[in-house]
Amino acid sequence: MSEKKDPSVWEGFKTFLMRGNVVDLAVAVVIGAAFTNIVNSVVKGIINPLVGAIGTKNLDHYSSCLSSTCKGDQGIRILWGSVLGATLSFVITAAVVYFLMVLPMAKYLARQEARRKAKEGTQEVIEVTELEVLKEIRDALIAQRGSGPSRQ
16 A cells, blocks of 8 residues: 655645745835835935925924823823824825836736737637638539539
8 A cells, every 4th residue: 555645844835935926925025125215215305305394304293292291201192293204105105106016017918908809809800701711612612513514
């Protein structure tokens, strides 16, 4: 009797890692981490100075106090400036990803699909045309047999 050997954990892990979607996800995480630095630089270098034209350059300084006094660590402080900064970073990141990655890829895929459909449509026209030609040849052969010398 031969026993069926189960794949080892290492082989299963190796198979999991070699799937295309795992590698794509890893690349996306690395690029996303690098892209975060760019977005943070844009927020610190452009957005914060624009906001600074109205008030302070650091959004973290914008806050509200819920208690009667907020001096130092005392009181209840709501740091809405930090939330605003994080929201701006998210919106900028989402916009850049959409306009520089998602939208061009969607247009590219739509063009590829249109080309594929056009190619399939051309093949269908050719097939229909060939079928029509074959039918005409058949009809012509039948007509020739009918008009030719009669068999006895």
